[in-house]
Amino acid sequence: QQQVRQSPQSLTVWEGETAILNCSYEDSTFDYFPWYRLFPGESPALLIAIRPVSNKKEDGRFTIFFNKREKKLSLHITDSQPGDSATYFCAASGNTGNYKYVFGAGTRLKVIA
Amino acid sequence: AQTIHQWPVAEIKAVGSPLSLGCTIKGKSSPNLYWYWQATGGTLQQLFYSITVGQVESVVQLNLSASRPKDDQFILSTEKLLLSHSGFYLCAWSHWGVSYEQYFGPGTRLTVL
Incomplete structure (x- = not known):
């Protein structure tokens, strides 16, 4: 079964620190890796995404680092804010025409002021 | 702008009873549509996807079925609920043709007693 694994399960950082959330996958046919953020009581919202043609994708304080050879990626949140406290899901999707989407178990981030 | 609605917002149902959940998207023609299930505190599990009216593909078997009677409507149903069906349905x-960026509706909270 296609799997996407995330670590750690939960993470606590101080305000201003960089939070690092990890993700790994098994299926080399995956070619799109989005990160979704989920606040309690809300539905997941697309945060940032990357494709294997790039090894880095940056959007403000959020950066994805991608290692295709090791099938690993990580989400770095710099200058973490209490408002970043949420659950972050890594997901993977296959080639064009493949509509299956696999989510990791999520990392629950808590940012302490 | 596209809007996605789900109904009902929440349901409490008895084991063995039937279920029908609905999803409608406005402002977007010929979208790909997806159903996901999230157990409490768990990850998102893709259940079904549909790329056109009348065509639905199953991703996992959870004794549920889905239908797409209209271009903008996706229905999730079962004739007999199980306790394990409890959770959050999204x-x-x-966009048509690609599964990459997915946008989630507000969800339906289902409690099976």
Whole structure:
């Protein structure tokens, strides 16, 4: 079964620190890796995404680092804010025409002021 | 702008009773549509996807079925609920032809007693 694994399960950082959330996958046919953020009581919202043609994708304080050879990626949140406290899901999707989407178990981030 | 609605917002149902959940997207023609299930505190599990009216593909078997009677409507149903069906059901859409960016609806909270 296609799997996407995330670590750690939960993470606590101080305000201003960089939070690092990890993700790994098994299926080399995956070619799109989005990160979704989920606040309690809300539905997941697309945060940032990357494709294997790039090894880095940056959007403000959020950066994805991608290692295709090791099938690993990580989400770095710099200058973490209490408002970043949420659950972050890594997901993977296959080639064009493949509509299956696999989510990791999520990392629950808590940012302490 | 596209809007996605799900109904009902929440349901409390008895084991063995039937279920029908709905999803409608407005402002987008021929979207791909998806159903996801999230157990309490768990990850998002893709259940079904549909790329056109009348065509639905199953991703996992959870004794549920889905239908797409209209271009903008996706229905999730079962004739007999199980306790394990409890959780959060999310509908999502993406642009026709690609599954990459998916946008989620507000979800339906289902409690089976």
